[in-house]
Structures are given as structure tokens and as C-alpha cells.
Amino acid sequence: MSKEIKLDSSEILFLIGDSGTVGIIKIAKDQMLFIGTPDKEEIVIYLEKGDIIAISAFGIGEKFEKAIKSLGYITREMEAPIVVLPKDHPTSKRLNMVLSVGDTVRLDCNITPGTHPEQDILCSCDSLSGIKINKTSEGIAISEDNIDYKIEKL
Numbered sequence: 001m002s003k004e005i006k007l008d009s010s011e012i013l014f015l016i017g018d019s020g021t022v023g024i025i026k027i028a029k030d031q032m033l034f035i036g037t038p039d040k041e042e043i044v045i046y047l048e049k050g051d052i053i054a055i056s057a058f059g060i061g062e063k064f065e066k067a068i069k070s071l072g073y074i075t076r077e078m079e080a081p082i083v084v085l086p087k088d089h090p091t092s093k094r095l096n097m098v099l100s101v102g103d104t105v106r107l108d109c110n111i112t113p114g115t116h117p118e119q120d121i122l123c124s125c126d127s128l129s130g131i132k133i134n135k136t137s138e139g140i141a142i143s144e145d146n147i148d149y150k151i152e153k154l
Contacts, residue, residue, distance in 0.1 A: 007139035007151065009049075012072065014065060016148040020058050020125025022107065023068035024133060024140060025076060025154070027051040033079060033101060037117050038086040045119060047101060052135050054105040056124045057097045058113075064096075069154065071097055084117045098123050107131045 007013050009028035014021055027047045035043040055071050057064040074080045082099065085092050095113045100122040107122055109129035116123075124131075132143040 002134075002141045002143050003145040003147075004136060004141045005139050005149070005151070010154055011151050012069060012154050013140065014068070014150050014152070015128055015131070015142070016060060016150070017125045017127035019060065020056060020128060021060050021064050021068065022122075022124060022128055022131075022133075023055045023057070023065070023072060025053045025055075025072040026135070026139070027053065027076060027101075031076075031079060033075070034081040035117055035119070036081055036083045038084060038089075038115075042081075043117060045101060048103075050135050050137070051101065051103050052105060052133060052140060053099060053101050054107075054122050054133055055097055055099040056107070056113075056122050056128075058125065059096070065152075067097060071099060072154070075099060075101070082119075083114075085114045087112060087115050089115070103135045105133045107133070 009026040013024040055068045102119045107124035113123040134141045
């Protein structure tokens with residue numbers, strides 16, 4: 001069963017887990033983002049209006065929500081590149097937030113943060129793991145209908 005939530009590009013949706021938060025922002029206009037990979041390649045990802053930026057923070061509360069908003073702004077408005085670390089990079093243990101972009105994002109607690117160039121998977125806390133987020137014409141659909149969430153203006 002899935003839950004549809006209305007969301008426009010001037011809002012952010014927070015999914016609130018036991019030990020982590022995921023923020024979801026809609027892309028406001030067609031744009032490109034660049035992904036730097038461990039292979040020293042640069043991947044161009046083409047985003048359409050209505051695609052999503054999903055940002056996973058490994059904590060809950062106002063501090064993490066502000067950080068999610070900031071990273072969302074830097075990614076969407078400043079078109080900052082996404083950097084992917086090698087699988088064994090020590091910095092992945094220190095990341096407080098990671099993100100994925102596209103029309104669908106799947107949350108998973110069994111991956112190493114920051115090491116996946118494919119943009120359909122995102123590291124999350126255990127209680128949000130397994131949730132699938134899809135863009136819709138009116139907002140988003142999440143595969144879990146019993147989840148704590150809130151919507152705020154950006």
C-alpha cells in the first residue's frame with residue numbers, strides 16, 4: 001500500500017524515523033546535475049521539473065532538518081555537484097547526510113553512505129529502510145502509509 005502526499009517545489013517533506021530523517025524536495029525546473037565518481041568520471045544526470053531530491057540525515061530534530069534544507073538548497077538552486085566516494089573510503093563513516101536525485105528513490109539501511117553513484121538508492125536509518133519514494137504529478141508517493149511526516153515551506 002502507498003500513500004500519496006501533495007508537495008510542490010516551495011515545500012519540503014520530512015519523513016521522521018527513530019534515528020534519522022529524510023527530507024524530500026521537488027525539482028522546480030528542468031536542470032542538469034553532475035556526479036563525480038570514484039573512477040574520476042563525471043556523470044550528467046538530467047532532471048525534469050517534479051523530480052525529487054531526497055536527503056537522508058543520520059539524526060532527528062531541528063538541527064538535522066536545517067541541514068537537510070541547506071543541502072537541498074545547495075543542490076537544487078546552486079546546482080552543486082554530487083560526489084561519490086570509493087567503497088572503502090574512511091570519510092563515508094563521518095558523513096552526516098547523503099542524497100539521491102531522480103524520479104524514484106529507495107531507502108536502504110544496508111549500504112555504505114556516500115558510495116553509490118546510482119541515484120535510485122539512498123542510505124537511511126533502520127526504521128525508514130525499505131521505503132520507496134516516487135514522484136507524482138501532484139507531489140510524491142511513498143510505499144509506507146504509516147509513517148511520521150511533516151511538510152514545511154522552504
